[in-house]
Amino acid sequence: MCATGGSGLSTLKYGTSKENVRSMLVVTPQGELIRTRAKTRKSSTGYELNALYLGAEGTLGLIVEITVRIVPLPKxxxxxxxxxxxxxxxxxxxxxxxxxxxxxxxxxxxxxxxxxxxxxxxxxxxxxxxxxxxxxxxxxxxxxxxxxxxxxxxxxxxxxxxxxxxxxxxxxxxxxxxxxxxxxLGAMRYRGLESGTNSKEKVYVGDVCVPASKLSECIAITEREFKKARFPCVICAHIADGNFHCLIPFQESERAALLALEDKVIGHAIALGGSASGEHGVGIGKQKYLILEHGGAHIDVQRRIKRALDPLNIMNPGKIISWDPSDAERIGPQRPELARL
Ligand SMILES: Cc1cc2nc3c(=O)[nH]c(=O)nc-3n(C[C@H](O)[C@H](O)[C@H](O)COP(=O)(O)OP(=O)(O)OC[C@H]3O[C@@H](n4cnc5c(N)ncnc54)[C@H](O)[C@@H]3O)c2cc1C
Structure with a gap:
């Protein structure tokens, strides 16, 4: 959860993991153990390293201890x-x-x-x-x-x-x-039950997040795209956070259609000022949307952070940020259909 900056059904009241982790011990790629910040509520002594490592998906260091805020259980x-x-x-x-x-x-x-x-x-x-x-x-x-x-x-x-x-x-x-x-589970079994084969399917889980004011527009567009692509559109939304999951059952033979649909849904969300992932992270699969969401200059800053902190590229290499800038540049211009959205 810390490495992906995850959250869940109780985020509305308690916030995401990013708001609840006060301090961490992290092993750097050089083998040093550092504390990201004091465990105090407030600290104003330099860059916020907690924020840097939370959601970094292990690409900058290994989290070995966390200090979290606790709240009493309601009765x-x-x-x-x-x-x-x-x-x-x-x-x-x-x-x-x-x-x-x-x-x-x-x-x-x-x-x-x-x-x-x-x-x-x-x-x-x-x-x-x-x-x-x-x-x-x-x-x-x-x-x-x-x-x-x-x-x-x-x-x-x-x-x-x-x-x-x-x-x-x-x-x-x-x-x-x-x-x-x-x-x-419903999405996994739905088409098997409908067709009478009773088979289970793989389920793709989308994770876009948009400003609250754009949520209904984004869901309406998403439902329309699903109808066109003839996939069932199961949407479960952390609606108070503007974050929604499309659960798409699919067969291997439908993978190309699924990826085309993913491009459209994420492209629309980004065009509405949103993000390709609210809580699941980037990994490899969502790298192709990073420049679309943040712009090349922003991604270049992220790449420079990665290269400065992990010069040998030993921490979860190949995830989130591509090591070579030319990889990133290749991703952007080759996707004009998204840039137009
Ligand atoms: C069906 C489904 C539903 C989901 N629902 C939610 C949800 O409601 N909310 C949500 O937030 N997420 C959700 N997720 C995504 C989920 O957050 C991640 O899958 C989860 O964080 C993975 O945890 P894990 O322990 O399996 O980590 P892993 O898959 O092992 O690792 C996740 C990432 O963290 C890195 N990592 C692991 N350990 C460390 C460490 N000690 N230090 C640094 N980096 C590390 C790994 O390199 C990897 O990049 C869902 C995923 C699925 C498949």
Whole structure:
């Protein structure tokens, strides 16, 4: 999680790993052990090395110890699912509610209607096929959580929510959330069940992130591209973060079509001011989008950091930043179709 700068379903309340790691011990490529920063809340003594190593995917050093912020476990949980006529209305509600800064709202996740359909097919549930927000509230005082839920529901109704189901305790809540937790497995089994072969498929997981104000536009474009490419479009979104996963079941014979679709989805997200990856990282597969997202000069700064800190290129070579600038230059101009988006 530290090496990929990862995050998850509770980011809305607690932040990503980048916000929760206070200090780290890192072994440099030269074999020295360094502490990235003091363990204090504030420190203003030079470059922020914590930020440099978090999300570096092991390309600059090996993390061997972390110091994290801890928070007390809340005693109570409750939550709801809320259904909307459109993803746009769900996204608008989410951005309204994020601005209200509800202190007990832990999670706010979206599944699109096709995602719900897949869940119904695979898990034999009978959920209404509509864009659905999944919510969880946590705290130590029930009144506070219910008051936050009332505020949420009022915004949702004002934005045209069609219906909701409320779960007043943890057990009911877990049952409500099963659909969201099962979406990866659902995508894996969906087409096999539909076709009667019962086979499981590989699942590609996309991970774009866009500014909250662009989320509904980006999801609408993405759904359209999927329809054109004839892949089922299962979207599970960390919607409060503007980050969404497209789960695409595919066969090896469809790999070229899948990669073409990935180019389009990521290209649109970047054109809307977004990022190719919100939490999964770059590795090898997303290198080709880096210049499109950041520009050549930015990537050159990243390459110079890599070359300065790891001159022998021994730390996870070939990941994130290409060693040779001509590799990066080759990637950019050869992808004019993305530059036009
Ligand atoms: C189905 C699926 C769902 C996912 N969902 C989420 C999600 O909700 N949120 C999220 O954040 N991510 C998610 N991911 C991605 C996930 O963050 C990464 O796969 C995860 O961080 C990998 O952890 P790992 O321990 O397996 O690391 P590895 O795969 O072993 O390593 C990940 C990277 O970190 C580097 N690394 C490993 N250890 C160290 C170290 N000690 N020091 C420096 N670098 C190191 C490796 O070189 C590699 O580049 C998901 C992935 C999949 C396949």
């Amino acid at each position: 109570l949980r409750c939550g709801a699912v809320v259904r909307f006529p459109s993803v746009g209305q769900a996204a608008q509600t989410t951005s309204d509610v994020v601005a209200m800064n509800l202190s007990t709202l832990l999670r706010c996740e979206l599944m699109n209607d096709e995602g719900i359909k897949v869940t119904n097919t695979v898990f034999k549930t009978t959920l209404p096929c509509a864009p659905t927000l999944f919510l969880e509230f946590v705290g130590n005082r029930k009144e506070e959580m219910l008051s936050d839920w009332d505020s949420f529901r009022a915004r949702a109704v004002a934005n045209g929510a069609e219906s909701h189901t409320f779960a007043e305790d943890g057990a009911q809540l877990d049952a409500l959330w099963d659909a969201r937790r099962g979406c990866y």
